[in-house]
Amino acid sequence: MKPVSGLGCPVTHEIATLGRMTSKLILKNVLAEANDTLNAFRQDTDQMLAFERFVDVATSTLQSGGRLLSCGNGGSLCDAMHFAQEWTGRLVRDRPALSAMAFSDSAQLSAIANDFGFDQVFARQVEAHGRPGDLLVAISTSGKSPNVIKAVEAAKRLGIQTVGLLGCGGGEVLNRVDVAMVVPHAERADRIQEMHIKILHAAIQAVETRLFPDLEL
Numbered sequence: 171m172k173p174v175s176g177l178g179c180p181v182t183h184e185i186a187t188l189g190r191m192t193s194k195l196i197l198k199n200v201l202a203e204a205n206d207t208l209n210a211f212r213q214d215t216d217q218m219l220a221f222e223r224f225v226d227v228a229t230s231t232l233q234s235g236g237r238l239l240s241c242g243n244g245g246s247l248c249d250a251m252h253f254a255q256e257w258t259g260r261l262v263r264d265r266p267a268l269s270a271m272a273f274s275d276s277a278q279l280s281a282i283a284n285d286f287g288f289d290q291v292f293a294r295q296v297e298a299h300g301r302p303g304d305l306l307v308a309i310s311t312s313g314k315s316p317n318v319i320k321a322v323e324a325a326k327r328l329g330i331q332t333v334g335l336l337g338c339g340g341g342e343v344l345n346r347v348d349v350a351m352v353v354p355h356a357e358r359a360d361r362i363q364e365m366h367i368k369i370l371h372a373a374i375q376a377v378e379t380r381l382f383p384d385l386e387l
Contacts (some may be wrong), residue, residue, distance in 0.1 A: 183333035205360055211356035211365060212320065221284075221369065222331050223349045225376040231331070232306040238270040239300060239330075241321050242293040242309035245363045247274055249309050253370045261374045263385045271299060292321035302329035309366060310334070311359040313341020313352075315379075324347045335369060 212215055223317060231238060235335070240250035250272040252258045257270035262351060272277075273295040296306060306325040310318045313336040325332050334340070334347035337356060343349050355367040 175350045176356050185208055191274060194338065196207075204364055205358040207353065207361050207365055208368075211353060214354050217351055217354065220349055220351045221373065224351065224369075224373050225380070227305055227331055227333065227349060228373060229377050229380050231303065232268055233301055233338070234304035236269075236301070236305060236327065237299075238268075238305050238307065239273070239296065239325075240270070240307040240309065241273040241295075241318060243315050245359065246309040246311060246320075246335075247272070249363060249366050250274065250307070251314050251368060252299065253307060253374070256371075261371065261378060263382070265378060265382045265385055292317050295322040296324040296328065296330070298320050300325060300328050302332045304330045306335050307370075308332060308333045308343060308347065309336075310341065311337040311344055311362040311366075313343040315343075317341055319346065335366045337357070337365075356382060 206304065228238060238254070240253050241247070242250045251274045254270040254272035257268040259267075266317065274322065278295060279291050282294045286294060287315050304325075306321065308318050308322050313334070319342055322332050322334070326346070331349075333349040333351070334343045334349040335351050335353075336343055337353045337359070340350055344352065348373040351369060353362045356362050
């Protein structure tokens with residue numbers, strides 16, 4: 171067996187070939203799972219209606235001078251950041267910047283966690299930055315994250331509308347938000363997150379189309 175060069179340890183061609191076959195199988199399975207999740211969402215009438223409500227409330231928030239706020243943990247925080255930067259920057263078309271903010275500043279997160287506990291890292295920022303007329307987009311693949319739950323509760327106290335992007339049945343966040351979108355079929359966080367970013371991109375495009383109908387696609 172001839173070892174494959176350039177690696178930290180000898181790998182035979184037979185093992186490398188098996189690895190490539192396994193990699194292809196993994197990719198095929200991932201794509202199949204993603205496709206099944208997409209189809210399940212597409213066929214879920216409740217989720218399609220919830221998406222329209224999400225677009226409605228995001229549009230009215232921006233039209234009235236409100237701000238879009240977002241939060242989540244781990245990969246969901248990355249999605250929250252991605253969501254916010256698409257508004258202040260752009261998705262596809264050039265248009266005026268729109269007000270959006272993700273609760274992702276590491277200094278604030280660590281300071282709040284140190285002083286008040288990790289459960290409060292988003293709720294304290296909702297209290298500091300949120301105003302009636304804003305919209306909080308809370309992202310959680312499980313719907314069980316205590317800090318996301320407390321952020322939604324803080325938003326409610328301040329008269330801030332809430333949208334939840336959720337998975338695994340929606341968890342405890344489901345009945346706390348004004349609009350809930352729960353990814354069907356998928357049980358793994360990565361498949362749920364993939365659907366969340368598609369929802370966020372589609373919502374941004376839909377809102378842009380309403381706010382700036384004269385802009386070219």
